[in-house]
Amino acid sequence: MQDQTVHIVSQAIRYIEEHLHEKIDLDMAASALHYSKYHLHRVFMKAVGMTIHGYAKRRQLTEAAKLLVCSEKPIIEIALMSGYGSQQAFAEIFKAMYKISPAKFREMGNFYPLQLEIHLQEEPAKMHLTKDDIEFATPADADDWMELVSLAIDGYPCLNKDDYVANLYQYIADKKALILRERAVSAKPNRNAAVGVMGFSPDTGNIDFLAVHPQYRHCGITKLFLDKLADELLCGREITLTTYRAGDRADTGWREEYRRLGFAERELLVEYGYPAQRFVFLPEGAGDRSINKEDAGNDRNTEKSISGEF
Numbered sequence: 001m002q003d004q005t006v007h008i009v010s011q012a013i014r015y016i017e018e019h020l021h022e023k024i025d026l027d028m029a030a031s032a033l034h035y036s037k038y039h040l041h042r043v044f045m046k047a048v049g050m051t052i053h054g055y056a057k058r059r060q061l062t063e064a065a066k067l068l069v070c071s072e073k074p075i076i077e078i079a080l081m082s083g084y085g086s087q088q089a090f091a092e093i094f095k096a097m098y099k100i101s102p103a104k105f106r107e108m109g110n111f112y113p114l115q116l117e118i119h120l121q122e123e124p125a126k127m128h129l130t131k132d133d134i135e136f137a138t139p140a141d142a143d144d145w146m147e148l149v150s151l152a153i154d155g156y157p158c159l160n161k162d163d164y165v166a167n168l169y170q171y172i173a174d175k176k177a178l179i180l181r182e183r184a185v186s187a188k189p190n191r192n193a194a195v196g197v198m199g200f201s202p203d204t205g206n207i208d209f210l211a212v213h214p215q216y217r218h219c220g221i222t223k224l225f226l227d228k229l230a231d232e233l234l235c236g237r238e239i240t241l242t243t244y245r246a247g248d249r250a251d252t253g254w255r256e257e258y259r260r261l262g263f264a265e266r267e268l269l270v271e272y273g274y275p276a277q278r279f280v281f282l283p284e285g286a287g288d289r290s291i292n293k294e295d296a297g298n299d300r301n302t303e304k305s306i307s308g309e310f
Contacts, residue, residue, distance in 0.1 A: 006120050006215075008033075009047040012040060016056045017117055020063055023083045024056040048118055049217045050252045058115030058252075061097055064090070068102055069111040075102050096249040099274060112160070114250065116153050118214055121193060129180065129195075129219070131228040137177040137197070142168060144194040145179065152211035158272040171199045171208075178228065180221060196221040205234050207241040223261060226281065239281040242269055246277075 030037035079090030180196040199209040244251035263279035
Protein backbone atom coordinates (compact mmCIF):
# COMPACT_ATOMS: atom_id res chain seq x y z
CA MET A 1 0.00 0.00 0.00
CA GLN A 2 2.85 2.40 0.80
CA ASP A 3 4.58 1.77 -2.51
CA GLN A 4 1.24 2.29 -4.24
CA THR A 5 0.92 5.71 -2.59
CA VAL A 6 4.30 6.79 -3.96
CA HIS A 7 3.29 5.46 -7.37
CA ILE A 8 0.04 7.46 -7.35
CA VAL A 9 1.69 10.70 -6.25
CA SER A 10 4.51 10.28 -8.75
CA GLN A 11 1.90 9.86 -11.48
CA ALA A 12 0.23 13.08 -10.37
CA ILE A 13 3.53 14.97 -10.36
CA ARG A 14 4.32 13.67 -13.85
CA TYR A 15 0.85 14.73 -15.03
CA ILE A 16 1.46 18.24 -13.68
CA GLU A 17 4.86 18.47 -15.38
CA GLU A 18 3.31 17.46 -18.70
CA HIS A 19 0.52 20.05 -18.42
CA LEU A 20 2.29 23.09 -17.01
CA HIS A 21 0.99 25.17 -19.92
CA GLU A 22 -2.63 24.45 -18.99
CA LYS A 23 -4.94 25.18 -16.11
CA ILE A 24 -4.52 22.35 -13.61
CA ASP A 25 -6.75 21.42 -10.69
CA LEU A 26 -7.59 18.37 -8.58
CA ASP A 27 -10.62 17.34 -10.64
CA MET A 28 -8.63 17.35 -13.88
CA ALA A 29 -5.75 15.37 -12.41
CA ALA A 30 -8.01 12.82 -10.73
CA SER A 31 -10.01 12.30 -13.91
CA ALA A 32 -6.92 11.93 -16.08
CA LEU A 33 -5.31 9.46 -13.67
CA HIS A 34 -8.55 7.58 -12.91
CA TYR A 35 -8.44 8.04 -9.15
CA SER A 36 -10.97 9.35 -6.67
CA LYS A 37 -10.25 13.03 -6.17
CA TYR A 38 -10.60 12.60 -2.41
CA HIS A 39 -8.07 9.80 -2.34
CA LEU A 40 -5.69 11.65 -4.66
CA HIS A 41 -5.93 14.80 -2.54
CA ARG A 42 -5.22 12.86 0.64
CA VAL A 43 -2.17 10.94 -0.60
CA PHE A 44 -0.73 13.97 -2.43
CA MET A 45 -0.97 16.14 0.68
CA LYS A 46 0.70 13.47 2.78
CA ALA A 47 3.60 12.95 0.38
CA VAL A 48 4.17 16.50 -0.88
CA GLY A 49 2.84 18.67 1.93
CA MET A 50 0.59 20.84 -0.24
CA THR A 51 -2.43 20.48 -2.48
CA ILE A 52 -2.22 19.54 -6.15
CA HIS A 53 -3.53 22.99 -7.06
CA GLY A 54 -0.98 24.75 -4.86
CA TYR A 55 1.92 22.65 -6.08
CA ALA A 56 0.91 23.11 -9.75
CA LYS A 57 0.63 26.89 -9.41
CA ARG A 58 4.03 27.13 -7.81
CA ARG A 59 5.57 24.98 -10.53
CA GLN A 60 3.92 27.07 -13.25
CA LEU A 61 5.09 30.34 -11.72
CA THR A 62 8.61 28.96 -11.36
CA GLU A 63 8.74 28.08 -15.04
CA ALA A 64 7.26 31.48 -15.88
CA ALA A 65 9.93 33.22 -13.81
CA LYS A 66 12.60 31.29 -15.67
CA LEU A 67 11.16 32.41 -19.00
CA LEU A 68 11.05 36.02 -17.84
CA VAL A 69 14.78 35.97 -17.13
CA CYS A 70 16.04 33.52 -19.76
CA SER A 71 13.89 34.40 -22.78
CA GLU A 72 12.57 37.44 -24.61
CA LYS A 73 9.00 36.17 -24.86
CA PRO A 74 6.38 38.87 -24.22
CA ILE A 75 4.86 38.74 -20.74
CA ILE A 76 1.39 38.10 -22.17
CA GLU A 77 2.74 35.05 -23.99
CA ILE A 78 4.35 33.75 -20.80
CA ALA A 79 1.09 34.35 -18.95
CA LEU A 80 -0.87 32.27 -21.46
CA MET A 81 1.81 29.56 -21.45
CA SER A 82 1.45 29.38 -17.66
CA GLY A 83 -2.25 28.61 -17.75
CA TYR A 84 -3.57 32.14 -17.14
CA GLY A 85 -6.26 33.76 -19.22
CA SER A 86 -4.85 37.27 -19.06
CA GLN A 87 -1.66 39.15 -18.31
CA GLN A 88 -3.38 40.92 -15.42
CA ALA A 89 -4.35 37.68 -13.67
CA PHE A 90 -0.84 36.36 -14.14
CA ALA A 91 0.76 39.57 -12.87
CA GLU A 92 -1.41 39.59 -9.73
CA ILE A 93 -0.52 36.06 -8.63
CA PHE A 94 3.13 36.47 -9.68
CA LYS A 95 3.51 39.57 -7.52
CA ALA A 96 1.71 37.87 -4.62
CA MET A 97 4.19 35.00 -4.73
CA TYR A 98 7.43 36.69 -5.83
CA LYS A 99 6.72 40.08 -4.20
CA ILE A 100 7.64 41.84 -7.42
CA SER A 101 5.92 42.39 -10.77
CA PRO A 102 6.84 40.20 -13.77
CA ALA A 103 8.30 43.22 -15.55
CA LYS A 104 10.47 44.16 -12.58
CA PHE A 105 11.54 40.53 -12.09
CA ARG A 106 12.67 40.43 -15.73
CA GLU A 107 14.51 43.72 -15.31
CA MET A 108 16.39 42.46 -12.23
CA GLY A 109 17.45 39.33 -14.13
CA ASN A 110 17.87 37.10 -11.07
CA PHE A 111 15.90 33.86 -11.40
CA TYR A 112 15.10 31.76 -8.36
CA PRO A 113 12.47 29.01 -8.07
CA LEU A 114 9.34 28.86 -5.97
CA GLN A 115 8.99 25.14 -6.53
CA LEU A 116 11.18 22.58 -8.22
CA GLU A 117 9.80 19.26 -9.39
CA ILE A 118 9.64 16.79 -6.51
CA HIS A 119 11.00 13.31 -7.13
CA LEU A 120 9.75 10.83 -4.55
CA GLN A 121 11.79 7.91 -3.37
CA GLU A 122 10.44 4.53 -2.41
CA GLU A 123 8.11 4.94 0.57
CA PRO A 124 10.19 5.44 3.72
CA ALA A 125 10.53 2.43 5.95
CA LYS A 126 8.85 2.23 9.33
CA MET A 127 11.25 3.70 11.81
CA HIS A 128 11.80 5.15 15.24
CA LEU A 129 14.04 8.20 15.23
CA THR A 130 15.13 10.33 18.17
CA LYS A 131 17.18 13.50 18.51
CA ASP A 132 20.18 11.27 19.21
CA ASP A 133 20.10 10.24 15.54
CA ILE A 134 20.83 13.84 14.52
CA GLU A 135 24.54 14.31 13.78
CA PHE A 136 26.87 17.10 12.73
CA ALA A 137 27.13 17.15 8.95
CA THR A 138 30.43 16.47 7.19
CA PRO A 139 31.60 17.50 3.71
CA ALA A 140 30.57 14.02 2.51
CA ASP A 141 26.95 14.96 3.33
CA ALA A 142 26.89 18.04 1.09
CA ASP A 143 25.43 16.39 -2.03
CA ASP A 144 22.60 14.76 -0.09
CA TRP A 145 22.03 18.03 1.78
CA MET A 146 21.63 19.95 -1.48
CA GLU A 147 19.33 17.27 -2.89
CA LEU A 148 17.08 17.81 0.12
CA VAL A 149 17.25 21.58 -0.42
CA SER A 150 15.82 21.13 -3.92
CA LEU A 151 12.93 19.08 -2.51
CA ALA A 152 12.07 21.64 0.16
CA ILE A 153 12.54 24.74 -1.98
CA ASP A 154 9.00 25.97 -1.21
CA GLY A 155 10.03 26.76 2.36
CA TYR A 156 12.49 29.50 1.54
CA PRO A 157 12.36 32.10 -1.23
CA CYS A 158 15.26 33.92 -2.84
CA LEU A 159 17.72 31.03 -2.79
CA ASN A 160 21.07 31.72 -4.46
CA LYS A 161 22.49 28.21 -4.86
CA ASP A 162 26.14 29.22 -5.32
CA ASP A 163 26.14 31.40 -2.20
CA TYR A 164 24.25 28.73 -0.30
CA VAL A 165 26.76 25.98 -1.11
CA ALA A 166 29.68 28.18 -0.08
CA ASN A 167 28.00 28.96 3.24
CA LEU A 168 27.07 25.32 3.74
CA TYR A 169 30.71 24.20 3.72
CA GLN A 170 31.56 26.94 6.20
CA TYR A 171 28.73 25.84 8.50
CA ILE A 172 29.96 22.26 8.27
CA ALA A 173 33.50 23.33 9.17
CA ASP A 174 32.19 25.38 12.11
CA LYS A 175 30.03 22.53 13.46
CA LYS A 176 26.86 24.51 12.83
CA ALA A 177 25.24 22.07 10.36
CA LEU A 178 23.08 19.15 11.52
CA ILE A 179 21.74 16.25 9.48
CA LEU A 180 19.26 13.47 10.18
CA ARG A 181 19.27 10.39 8.01
CA GLU A 182 16.77 7.61 7.60
CA ARG A 183 17.96 4.45 9.30
CA ALA A 184 17.90 1.40 7.05
CA VAL A 185 15.81 -1.52 8.19
CA SER A 186 16.30 -3.63 5.08
CA ALA A 187 18.74 -4.32 2.29
CA LYS A 188 16.82 -2.08 -0.11
CA PRO A 189 18.93 0.42 -2.06
CA ASN A 190 18.84 4.20 -1.58
CA ARG A 191 18.23 3.94 2.13
CA ASN A 192 19.84 6.22 4.72
CA ALA A 193 18.68 9.25 2.73
CA ALA A 194 18.79 12.65 4.41
CA VAL A 195 15.35 13.38 5.86
CA GLY A 196 16.16 16.61 7.67
CA VAL A 197 18.91 19.25 7.81
CA MET A 198 19.49 22.33 9.93
CA GLY A 199 21.99 25.19 9.99
CA PHE A 200 22.11 27.24 13.19
CA SER A 201 24.14 29.97 14.88
CA PRO A 202 25.22 29.12 18.46
CA ASP A 203 26.10 32.73 19.28
CA THR A 204 22.62 34.09 18.47
CA GLY A 205 20.46 30.99 18.95
CA ASN A 206 19.11 31.47 15.44
CA ILE A 207 17.96 28.69 13.12
CA ASP A 208 19.38 29.86 9.82
CA PHE A 209 18.07 26.96 7.78
CA LEU A 210 15.75 24.02 8.38
CA ALA A 211 14.42 21.59 5.79
CA VAL A 212 12.55 18.30 6.01
CA HIS A 213 12.03 15.78 3.22
CA PRO A 214 8.42 16.07 1.94
CA GLN A 215 7.79 12.38 2.60
CA TYR A 216 8.67 12.88 6.28
CA ARG A 217 6.60 15.97 6.96
CA HIS A 218 4.17 13.95 9.07
CA CYS A 219 6.91 12.34 11.18
CA GLY A 220 7.73 15.09 13.66
CA ILE A 221 11.24 15.67 12.32
CA THR A 222 11.20 19.40 13.07
CA LYS A 223 10.44 18.75 16.72
CA LEU A 224 13.46 16.46 16.94
CA PHE A 225 15.72 19.26 15.67
CA LEU A 226 14.20 21.70 18.16
CA ASP A 227 14.76 19.19 20.96
CA LYS A 228 18.37 18.75 19.85
CA LEU A 229 18.98 22.47 20.10
CA ALA A 230 17.06 23.00 23.33
CA ASP A 231 18.42 19.98 25.19
CA GLU A 232 22.02 19.82 24.01
CA LEU A 233 23.31 22.63 21.82
CA LEU A 234 21.59 25.77 23.06
CA CYS A 235 20.65 24.43 26.51
CA GLY A 236 17.49 26.33 27.40
CA ARG A 237 18.28 29.52 25.50
CA GLU A 238 15.79 31.25 23.23
CA ILE A 239 15.68 29.79 19.73
CA THR A 240 14.79 32.17 16.91
CA LEU A 241 14.02 31.95 13.22
CA THR A 242 12.30 33.97 10.55
CA THR A 243 9.39 32.85 8.44
CA TYR A 244 6.61 34.19 6.26
CA ARG A 245 4.44 37.07 7.41
CA ALA A 246 0.77 36.49 8.15
CA GLY A 247 -1.30 36.25 4.97
CA ASP A 248 1.66 35.71 2.64
CA ARG A 249 0.31 33.68 -0.30
CA ALA A 250 3.73 32.13 -0.83
CA ASP A 251 3.47 30.41 2.55
CA THR A 252 2.44 26.76 2.23
CA GLY A 253 1.85 26.25 5.95
CA TRP A 254 5.19 26.87 7.63
CA ARG A 255 4.06 29.86 9.71
CA GLU A 256 1.08 28.04 11.17
CA GLU A 257 3.21 25.02 12.01
CA TYR A 258 5.86 27.07 13.79
CA ARG A 259 3.15 28.61 15.92
CA ARG A 260 1.73 25.19 16.69
CA LEU A 261 5.15 24.04 17.88
CA GLY A 262 5.34 26.93 20.34
CA PHE A 263 7.06 29.74 18.49
CA ALA A 264 5.84 33.24 19.37
CA GLU A 265 5.61 36.16 16.96
CA ARG A 266 8.10 39.00 17.18
CA GLU A 267 9.05 41.93 14.94
CA LEU A 268 8.47 42.21 11.21
CA LEU A 269 11.57 42.10 9.03
CA VAL A 270 12.66 42.36 5.41
CA GLU A 271 15.31 39.84 4.36
CA TYR A 272 16.81 39.81 0.89
CA GLY A 273 13.96 42.12 -0.12
CA TYR A 274 11.39 39.61 1.16
CA PRO A 275 8.84 40.44 3.90
CA ALA A 276 9.34 38.17 6.89
CA GLN A 277 8.77 37.96 10.63
CA ARG A 278 10.97 36.81 13.48
CA PHE A 279 9.65 34.01 15.69
CA VAL A 280 10.99 32.96 19.11
CA PHE A 281 10.80 29.53 20.75
CA LEU A 282 11.16 29.26 24.54
CA PRO A 283 12.14 25.69 25.44
CA GLU A 284 10.53 24.20 28.50
CA GLY A 285 10.44 20.73 29.97
CA ALA A 286 13.46 19.69 27.94
CA GLY A 287 13.90 15.93 27.91
CA ASP A 288 14.47 12.93 25.71
CA ARG A 289 11.67 13.13 23.18
CA SER A 290 11.32 10.64 20.35
CA ILE A 291 9.06 10.40 17.34
CA ASN A 292 7.53 7.20 16.05
CA LYS A 293 6.56 7.35 12.39
CA GLU A 294 3.34 5.47 13.05
CA ASP A 295 1.94 7.94 15.59
CA ALA A 296 3.45 11.30 14.75
CA GLY A 297 0.71 12.43 12.40
CA ASN A 298 0.21 15.80 14.05
CA ASP A 299 3.75 17.06 13.55
CA ARG A 300 3.42 18.11 9.90
CA ASN A 301 4.80 20.61 7.47
CA THR A 302 7.49 22.42 9.44
CA GLU A 303 10.37 22.86 7.11
CA LYS A 304 12.39 25.95 7.04
CA SER A 305 13.10 29.46 8.15
CA ILE A 306 13.85 31.92 5.34
CA SER A 307 16.50 33.73 7.30
CA GLY A 308 19.67 34.59 6.04
CA GLU A 309 23.04 33.21 6.77
CA PHE A 310 22.30 30.51 4.21
